[in-house]
Structures are given as C-alpha cells and as structure tokens.
Amino acid sequence: MTDPIILSARNVKKYYPVKTLGKKGLVKAVDDVSLDIVRGETFGVVGESGCGKSTLGKVLLRLEDLTEGTVIFNGQDLSGLNRAGLKTFRKQAQVIYQDPYSALNPKKKIGAVIEEPFKIHRLFTKQERQKKVVALLEKVGLHPDHRDRYPHEFSGGQRQRIITARALSVSPEFILADEPVSALDVSIQAQVINLLMDLKKEESLTYLFISHDLGVVKHICDRLAVMYLGRIVETAAVEEFFAAPLHPYSRALIAAVPVVDPRIALSAILEGDVPSPINPPDGCHFHPRCSIAGDICRRKAPRFEEKLSGRFAACHFPLINQGEAA
Amino acid sequence: MHTLEKTDMTEPLLCIENMTTRFFAGKAPVTAVDNLSLELGREETLAIVGESGSGKSVTALSIMGLIPKSQGRVTRGSIRLKGQELIGLDKKAMTRIRGNRISMIFQEPMTSLNPVLTAGFQLMEVIQKHRHMDRQKARKEALHMLSLVGIPEPDSRLDAYPHQMSGGMRQRVMIAMALSCHPEIMIADEPTTALDVTIQAQILHLINQLKSRIGMSVILITHDLGVVAQTAQKVLVMYAGRVVEQAWVQDLFDHPVHPYTLGLFASLPKIKAKTRRLTPIRGMVPSLDKLPQGCAFQDRCDKVMDVCRKKQPPFVAVTPDHFSRCWCHESP
Amino acid sequence: MGRWDMLRDLLKNKNTVLGMVIVGCILFLAVFGPVLAPYDPFLPAPLDRLQLPSREHWLGTDSLGRDILTRIIYGSRISVMIGLVAVTISLVPGTVLGLLAGYFGKTLDAVIMRVMDVLLAFPAILMAVFIAAILGPSLVNTMIAVGIVYIPHYARIVRSSVLLLKEQLFVQSVSHMGGSHGRIIFSHILPNALAPIIVYATLGMGTAVLQAAALGFLGLGAQPPQPEWGAMLSEGRQYLQLAPHVAAFPGLAILLLVLGFNVFGDGLRDVLDPTLRT
Numbered sequence: 015m016t017d018p019i020i021l022s023a024r025n026v027k028k029y030y031p032v033k034t035l036g037k038k039g040l041v042k043a044v045d046d047v048s049l050d051i052v053r054g055e056t057f058g059v060v061g062e063s064g065c066g067k068s069t070l071g072k073v074l075l076r077l078e079d080l081t082e083g084t085v086i087f088n089g090q091d092l093s094g095l096n097r098a099g100l101k102t103f104r105k106q107a108q109v110i111y112q113d114p115y116s117a118l119n120p121k122k123k124i125g126a127v128i129e130e131p132f133k134i135h136r137l138f139t140k141q142e143r144q145k146k147v148v149a150l151l152e153k154v155g156l157h158p159d160h161r162d163r164y165p166h167e168f169s170g171g172q173r174q175r176i177i178t179a180r181a182l183s184v185s186p187e188f189i190l191a192d193e194p195v196s197a198l199d200v201s202i203q204a205q206v207i208n209l210l211m212d213l214k215k216e217e218s219l220t221y222l223f224i225s226h227d228l229g230v231v232k233h234i235c236d237r238l239a240v241m242y243l244g245r246i247v248e249t250a251a252v253e254e255f256f257a258a259p260l261h262p263y264s265r266a267l268i269a270a271v272p273v274v275d276p277r278i279a280l281s282a283i284l285e286g287d288v289p290s291p292i293n294p295p296d297g298c299h300f301h302p303r304c305s306i307a308g309d310i311c312r313r314k315a316p317r318f319e320e321k322l323s324g325r326f327a328a329c330h331f332p333l334i335n336q337g338e339a340a
Numbered sequence: 341m342h343t344l345e346k347t348d349m350t351e352p353l354l355c356i357e358n359m360t361t362r363f364f365a366g367k368a369p370v371t372a373v374d375n376l377s378l379e380l381g382r383e384e385t386l387a388i389v390g391e392s393g394s395g396k397s398v399t400a401l402s403i404m405g406l407i408p409k410s411q412g413r414v415t416r417g418s419i420r421l422k423g424q425e426l427i428g429l430d431k432k433a434m435t436r437i438r439g440n441r442i443s444m445i446f447q448e449p450m451t452s453l454n455p456v457l458t459a460g461f462q463l464m465e466v467i468q469k470h471r472h473m474d475r476q477k478a479r480k481e482a483l484h485m486l487s488l489v490g491i492p493e494p495d496s497r498l499d500a501y502p503h504q505m506s507g508g509m510r511q512r513v514m515i516a517m518a519l520s521c522h523p524e525i526m527i528a529d530e531p532t533t534a535l536d537v538t539i540q541a542q543i544l545h546l547i548n549q550l551k552s553r554i555g556m557s558v559i560l561i562t563h564d565l566g567v568v569a570q571t572a573q574k575v576l577v578m579y580a581g582r583v584v585e586q587a588w589v590q591d592l593f594d595h596p597v598h599p600y601t602l603g604l605f606a607s608l609p610k611i612k613a614k615t616r617r618l619t620p621i622r623g624m625v626p627s628l629d630k631l632p633q634g635c636a637f638q639d640r641c642d643k644v645m646d647v648c649r650k651k652q653p654p655f656v657a658v659t660p661d662h663f664s665r666c667w668c669h670e671s672p
Numbered sequence: 673m674g675r676w677d678m679l680r681d682l683l684k685n686k687n688t689v690l691g692m693v694i695v696g697c698i699l700f701l702a703v704f705g706p707v708l709a710p711y712d713p714f715l716p717a718p719l720d721r722l723q724l725p726s727r728e729h730w731l732g733t734d735s736l737g738r739d740i741l742t743r744i745i746y747g748s749r750i751s752v753m754i755g756l757v758a759v760t761i762s763l764v765p766g767t768v769l770g771l772l773a774g775y776f777g778k779t780l781d782a783v784i785m786r787v788m789d790v791l792l793a794f795p796a797i798l799m800a801v802f803i804a805a806i807l808g809p810s811l812v813n814t815m816i817a818v819g820i821v822y823i824p825h826y827a828r829i830v831r832s833s834v835l836l837l838k839e840q841l842f843v844q845s846v847s848h849m850g851g852s853h854g855r856i857i858f859s860h861i862l863p864n865a866l867a868p869i870i871v872y873a874t875l876g877m878g879t880a881v882l883q884a885a886a887l888g889f890l891g892l893g894a895q896p897p898q899p900e901w902g903a904m905l906s907e908g909r910q911y912l913q914l915a916p917h918v919a920a921f922p923g924l925a926i927l928l929l930v931l932g933f934n935v936f937g938d939g940l941r942d943v944l945d946p947t948l949r950t
Contacts, residue, residue, distance in 0.1 A: 105850060
C-alpha cells in the first residue's frame with residue numbers, strides 16, 4: 015500500500031508582493047518547482063542565498079501558504095487538509111532549524127521542550143512521557159540529567175541535538191532540515207551529520223535537507239536539486255551530480271568550493287553577482303553569468319526536462335559531453 | 341615547495357613573540373591567546389585556523405591594538421613590525437600604524453560600513469584622511485581602488501549606498517578601503533564566511549591577486565581549511581588560545597601531526613572524497629575559563645596519555661619547519 | 673537565570689535596596705497597621721485639635737483631633753489596596769487586549785488599538801476625573817477609574833512584545849509542530865512577555881496611588897472620614913498656615929510610597945529587562 019513517493023510537488027509557486035519606491039513588483043521566491051521525494055531518501059536542495067531554497071522547504075510543509083501548485087504528502091493534498099488533518103500532518107513532518115538556539119524557548123527547561131510535542135498531540139501519560147524524554151535524550155547523545163537545564167546552558171551542537179530529539183519525539187516520517195549544521199564548528203558539524211544519518215536509519219526517516227554547503231550535501235544526501243533564482247536548474251543522484259553536473263551553474267557551484275588541497279587551485283571562477291530576484295534576467299535566469307550561453311538563452315527559458323536517463327536539467331546546452339571532464 | 345631560507349635572510353615583516361592576551365571583564369581572568377609566536381614574511385599569506393573560541397580573532401585584534409582597554413590587554417610578549425615594537429605604543433602612533441601600515445577587514449561588511457553614507461564617500465574619507473589628498477584627487481584615487489578590487493562600473497558604484505550593494509560588492513569596497521593606504525599587511529578576519537561560495541571564490545581570488553600586485557602580506561583568519569588551502573603559504577592551527585600546530589601549507593595538509601589537526605581533517609566533509617561517513621572529534625570545545633590542567637585538547641583526544649592531564653605539552657619541531665604541541669612527539 | 677541570581681542582582685544596586693525597604697515598610701504597615709497604630713483613626717477628640725507633633729502624637733493631630741500617624745498607618749492599607757486593585761484592573765484587560773491585538777493582527781489589531789489610542793488621547797487625570805464623576809465619588813470607583821485609564825499602557829507594551837515574539841523561531845516552531853494558538857500564546861509568548869509587564873506594574877503601583885490621591889484631593893475619591901492620604905492632604909489644605917504638618921505628613925507618605933515603587937521598579941527593570949532602560 016505504501017507509495018514509494020512520500021512527497022510530491024507539482025508546479026509549486028510562491029510569489030511575494032514587494033514595493034520598491036512605490037513600484038509594485040513580485041518576488042518569485044519559488045517559481046514553478048516540481049519534485050518527488052522518495053520514501054527513505056535524503057533529498058538535498060542546494061543553492062546560494064536568495065535562491066528560494068528555504069522558502070521551498072516552508073511551502074512544501076505548508077508552513078507558508080503557496081501561491082499556486084499542489085503538494086501531495088502520503089497521497090494527500092496538503093492544501094485540502096482540514097484542521098485535524100493538518101495537525102496529523104504536523105506530527106508526521108517535523109522541522110530542524112539552522113539556528114537551534116532561537117528555536118528554543120529560553121524560559122523552558124529542556125525536558126519540557128522535548129515533551130511539548132507529546133502534549134500538543136496528547137500522547138501518553140505523564141510518567142510515560144518522562145520515560146520517553148530520557149530515552150530521546152540518550153538517543154541523541156545527551157545525558158538524562160540535561161532535562162532540568164535551560165537552553166542557554168548548552169553549546170550549539172548540543173542545542174541542535176535537543177531540537178533533533180524534539181523533532182523525533184512524535185516518531186515522524188519526514189524531517190525538513192533547513193541548514194542544520196551551518197552554524198556549527200567543523201568538528202561539531204561532523205558529529206551532528208553522523209547523528210542525523212544514524213537516526214535516519216534507526217527511525218526510517220525521509221529527509222529534505224536544505225544547505226548551501228555542497229560538501230555536507232554530498233555526505234548526507236542521496237539525491238539533490240540545485241536552485242537558482244527560484245527555479246530548479248538540475249536534479250540528480252549525488253554521485254552522478256558530482257561526477258558530471260549537467261547544468262553550467264551546477265558545474266560553477268562545484269568548482270567554487272575551495273578544495274582542501276593546496277595543489278589544486280580554484281578553477282573556473284563564476285563572474286558577477288546573483289541578480290536581484292525582483293527583476294530576474296529574461297530567458298534563462300543564469301545566462302548573464304553563463305560561459306556557454308547562446309542567443310536562445312537570452313530569449314527563452316529552458317524547459318526542465320530529462321536530459322539523460324534519470325537526470326533532469328533546465329538548460330539549452332546541457333554539459334552532456336563536457337560533463338566527464340569537469 | 342617553500343623553504344624558510346627566504347625569511348631567514350631578511351628580517352621578517354611582522355614578528356610576534358610569546359604574545360599573551362588576557363581578558364579581565366568576566367568573573368575570572370581568561371587567557372584568550374596564550375604565548376603565541378609567529379613570523380610573517382613579505383608577500384606571504386599566513387592563515388590562522390581554528391574554531392570558535394580558539395583565539396584566532398583575538399590574535400588579530402591584539403596585533404591591531406584593538407582590544408578594548410576596559411576588557412583586556414596584551415599582557416606579555418612583543419609584536420614587531422619591521423623591527424618596530426607595537427606593544428606599548430601610544431594611541432596616536434597606533435592609529436597611524438593601523439591606518440597606513442596594517443589594515444583589517446571583517447566578516448560582515450555591512451556592519452563595518454555606515455549605512456547612511458555612500459560607499460564612495462566613506463572610501464574617499466579614508467583616502468583624504470590618511471593620504472592627505474584633496475577631494476578631487478581622492479575621488480580619482482577612489483575610482484582607481486574600486487576598479488582595482490574588480491567592481492564593475494566604479495563610476496556609478498561610487499555614489500551607491502551600502503544597502504544597494506550585494507554582500508560580495510560590499511566586501512570588495514571594504515577591501516578597497518583597507519588597501520587605499522597601501523598597507524604592508526592586511527588582516528582578513530573570516531572575510532568570506534558570510535558570502536556565497538561563488539562569491540567567496542571571487543574574493544579569495546582577488547585577495548591572492550592583489551597580494552602580489554601591490555606587494556602586501558596577508559593574515560587570513562578562518563575556520564575553513566578549504567580557504568586555507570587556496571590562499572595561504574603558512575598555517576597556524578589554534579585551539580583554546582594556543583597554537584597547536586604550525587607549518588608550511590603543503591606540509592600541513594600532507595602530514596598533519598597534531599591530533600586536533602588530524603581530527604579537523606577527518607571531520608571535514610570533502611567534495612572530492614568517496615567516503616560517506618565522517619569521523620568527528622568527540623566532545624566539545626572547552627570554555628576558556630574552565631580549561632583543564634595540562635593539554636586543552638585532552639578530553640577530546642584519542643591518543644591521550646597520563647602526562648597530557650598533568651603538564652602542558654611543549655611546542656616542538658617535528659621536522660625543521662613543522663611545529664606541534666603534543667606529548668605524542670616525545671614518547672618513543 | 674535562577675531566582676537567586678535575580679535576587680543577588682537586585683541587591684547589587686543601592687537604590688533598588690532602598691526602594692525595596694520603603695515598599696517593604698509600607699506593606700508591613702498595611703498588614704499590621706491596626707496592631708501598631710496607637711489611636712483610633714475615626715474617633716474625633718475635639719480637645720486635641722491641630723496639635724503639633726509631640727511625644728503623645730508623633731505626627732500631631734488633625735482638625736478633628738485625630739492622631740495623624742494612626743491615620744497614615746490606616747491609610748497605607750487603603751493606598752496599597754488602591755495600587756493593587758487599580759493595577760489589576762488595568763493589567764489584566766490590558767494584557768489580554770495586547771496579546772489578542774499583537775498575535776492575531778489585522779482587523780482585530782486595528783480595532784483594539786484605535787480604541788486604546790482614543791483612551792490615550794485624554795490626559796490620564798482628566799480621564800480619571802471623568803470616569804470618577806460618572807461613577808460617583810467613592811473609593812471603589814476611584815480604583816476602577818484609575819484602573820481603566822491605564823489599560824492602554826499595558827495593551828501597548830504587551831502588543832509590542834508580542835509582535836517581536838511571534839516572529840521568533842521558537843514561537844513559530846510550536847506551530848510547525850502543530851501547537852494551537854492557545855498553547856503558543858499562553859505557554860510561549862506570555863511567559864516571555866512578562867518581564868516588561870511586571871516592571872510596568874511595579875512602576876504603575878506608584879502612579880495609581882498618586883492618581884487616587886489626586887482624585888481624593890479633588891473630592892472625587894475616598895470620602896471623609898476615610899483616612900485616604902489624598903483626602904487627608906485635601907483636609908489639611910485649609911489649615912496650611914496654621915498647622916502645616918496636617919497636610920505635610922500625608923503628602924510625605926504619598927511621596928515615600930511613590931518613590932519606593934518607582935525606585936524598586938527601576939531596579940527590577942534593570943534586572944529583568946535591561947533593554948527597556950532609556
């Protein structure tokens with residue numbers, strides 16, 4: 015009975031009205047995005063700041079209303095959910111945030127923080143809840159005594175563990191992780207990444223993992239989507255993507271990550287800035303920065319379509335042959 | 341491969357010996373930088389790597405003489421710029437050094453720029469003040485600086501306000517300001533951490549380029565080993581206020597020896613690597629006011645020995661140009 | 673921050689300690705007044721009229737020969753009660769309105785805050801006089817009048833806290849988990865919005881007593897022979913040249929109480945919510 019696709023988005027759009035100097039405009043934060051997330055995988059969304067990746071995450075979980083399109087979760091259309099349905103969905107899908115400190119109520123002890131989802135969904139008796147809290151703390155690598163402490167007594171990595179414990183408390187199927195390790199030091203970041211990977215296996219979770227850090231995405235994700243100015247430009251399995259990206263932007267993004275080897279110098283630096291999302295370039299949004307853009311790129315937005323078997327990109331000139339070299 | 345001979349023959353540009361910076365504002369005094377020594381040669385980039393609380397930013401502020409007097413000070417050691425001692429200089433002399441010979445750029449350029457003044461005005465102000473030029477000349481020089489740091493259409497950018505620019509553009513303006521007095525040393529404190537990767541690549545490339553073009557040295561403070569690999573010649577790895585390893589960049593990346601450095605490399609998600617599982621360093625960074633006796637890294641170290649808990653390890657040369665602070669080099 | 677840390681921080685500041693001592697003394701008088709007071713506060717003693725302070729009457733006597741110290745001690749009860757009741761009358765509805773306006777926003781916010789603006793447009797004392805005049809002069813009506821006047825102040829403070837808090841990730845994360853509006857408001861927003869309310873309420877105690885005294889002075893508040901400080905001041909006014917102490921001591925009592933609450937409130941603010949300092 016279980017559908018292999020846990021979350022499916024079709025033509026999702028999220029537009030924000032903006033006013034600059036009296037002129038009305040629209041920011042197309044998410045512009046016509048379609049994607050399928052397979053049960054049990056970690057699906058990464060990467061892109062630079064302002065590309066709409068965080069907004070996409072919020073819209074997919076109905077944390078914000080979408081402008082157009084449909085999101086199907088476990089066979090149910092999210093925009094058609096009533097209050098009770100939405101509450102059940104909120105139990106099935108949890109969120110882990112970039113800044114774990116601001117996601118914790120400074121006035122609540124950690125025990126109460128982790129217990130809260132039980133209270134919201136009216137699960138278990140008080141004694142059972144206490145036991146579960148202890149079990150959850152141990153699961154994420156914290157000490158049971160920590161439940162009587164306040165958030166400010168913890169380090170960044172520990173706070174992220176607390177948030178993770180809270181998210182896991184109601185046994186969700188799906189977790190949206192929005193830059194969960196970006197604020198952490200390298201040595202701690204690795205701890206949290208490993209924890210997330212272990213928990214995924216133990217709890218059979220599906221992750222939607224949003225990040226700007228390609229290195230992290232490579233380690234934790236199975237598949238990924240690259241966003242640029244509100245649109246997905248490429249989706250691929252992680253290994254294939256890093257071996258041979260199809261979209262010129264993907265290639266530039268990979269090339270821009272400083273390699274941890276002094277012998278390999280930075281190559282193929284992408285020129286220019288990300289254009290303003292209020293007034294994006296015509297045609298393919300990427301064409302002003304693209305080294306292989308042709309005439310058609312300036313006029314016509316490329317369709318997002320299958321370029322190689324199982325590999326999708328939105329580009330008039332995908333890097334199908336050059337891909338191997340990159 | 342570099343050798344130390346080059347710097348041995350001439351007096352190094354910047355020489356720091358046994359510098360200790362302590363803060364007195366909290367309940368107990370805290371040693372943020374403990375006994376740091378370094379040498380920076382001409383047109384050299386020295387990277388100071390460390391995580392939060394390692395003392396890398398305090399090192400930069402100490403060199404600049406920017407530690408707030410009410411909070412702390414350099415309590416020991418010497419900082420010499422071409423032989424001139426900077427510690428104990430009066431405020432006026434230090435301001436002159438800061439403006440003309442050592443300059444600094446920060447992580448978030450927005451907070452370092454005044455939002456109600458145009459970028460050009462702020463740049464020209466610096467030029468006028470430090471190089472005693474009139475407005476006309478300063479404007480010309482400002483244009484020149486903006487094009488030097490790769491800002492397209494510098495004419496129109498001169499009259500733009502900081503909020504009208506992207507993060508990358510603002511960092512370029514900050515670099516232009518830092519360079520406008522032709523400093524001998526530029527200290528860059530996490531200059532690309534707030535930027536996107538494609539913009540980071542541009543800025544790193546720019547810093548590398550400018551270094552040789554105008555002949556300055558760079559001290560780059562970062563937590564990102566990738567950034568180090570792409571820019572530095574010399575590397576200092578700091579942990580809890582102490583330098584734990586120091587080497588030429590190639591040497592450090594090929595043969596890291598300190599357990600902390602090894603741990604950092606193991607916990608780094610690498611884009612070219614095949615492995616999926618990372619090897620993190622266990623535990624967390626100790627807070628500076630609760631450092632254990634002996635080695636600060638002892639509780640997170642896999643090779644910890646009895647002696648590590650008793651005495652601080654010495655900073656020893658593993659090979660002639662490669663130093664490390666660990667007891668493991670002493671034992672047979 | 674633990675409770676003991678807070679107390680330690682409070683005790684660090686000398687002014688705050690002074691405020692605590694004054695407030696503590698007045699509360700002590702209010703509770704144990706009848707035991708401590710040497711005379712009857714209501715019984716006239718025509719032979720002892722307008723006496724200067726002496727060994728028998730430490731603060732002298734008033735125009736009916738009643739002991740002023742006794743009346744001030746009894747009056748402290750009334751003042752503390754006025755403060756507590758008036759502050760409660762303004763705090764509870766003010767907080768609820770502020771929470772609703774700030775959290776739900778839009779039309780509800782607009783309606784509530786416009787009504788508050790109208791209330792605020794009148795000078796506080798004028799408004800209190802107006803309400804007291806409608807309700808009729810009495811102690812209870814004084815408390816109601818003074819209470820109503822300050823509702824908008826609390827509503828505004830709470831609303832601005834709520835506007836900040838509801839954008840905080842920890843508040844939003846509760847709704848991401850499926851938490852109800854009630855849970856978000858009462859379990860997450862309100863506890864974090866309390867600090868400025870407590871500070872303002874403490875300061876408000878002083879203001880309320882002052883306003884009540886003003887109403888008493890104008891004859892719209894407590895009625896004779898009640899030993900309300902404002903009314904006592906008003907009575908003493910007629911003998912200002914002959915026996916200035918009759919008006920001076922109740923005035924001094926008002927001054928002390930208001931000073932005590934203000935200084936204590938300032939100290940609380942510094943500890944609870946340093947960002948409010950101006």
